[in-house]
Amino acid sequence: MPDHTPEAVSAEMRHAKLRAATEHTTVGQVVTxxxxxxxxxxxxxxxxxxxxxxxxxxxxxxxxxxxxFLALAAVAPTGIPRLVDWPLR
Structure with a gap:
């Protein structure tokens, strides 16, 4: 019998984390x-x-x-307890 238990971390949150990582990489070289x-x-x-x-x-x-943080907070499930008020003001 297949397990239909939902995953604890949604695909949307995984994708948000991946987007943040790829959109915020350093490019080029260090300049003084x-x-x-x-x-x-x-x-x-x-x-x-x-x-x-x-x-x-x-x-x-x-x-x-x-x-x-911003990417994950934006897609977090409604009602999830937070340390920071969301949306940010």
Whole structure:
């Protein structure tokens, strides 16, 4: 007898996570600016950089995490408990 139990993670959420990962990859090479910052472009069009208290790596990690959160939150099932009010204001 086939198991008709729904999957805990929907295909829509898996696809959202995959889209976020592919739409927010770094492209090109790291560039050092005249003021000493290092930058790299994201496929989404944003330029990621280091700053006075964060590294380029930290900015890349935060950017990808935010993109994944926004993508998953947008397709999450209605009524699912959240840490953050949704939709964002």
């Amino acid at each position: 600016t005249d003021d000493g910052r290092v930058t790299i472009d994201c496929a989404c069009g944003m330029v990621l950089s280091n700053g006075p208290t964060w590294s380029l790596d930290e900015h890349i990690r935060l950017h990808r995490a935010e993109a994944r």
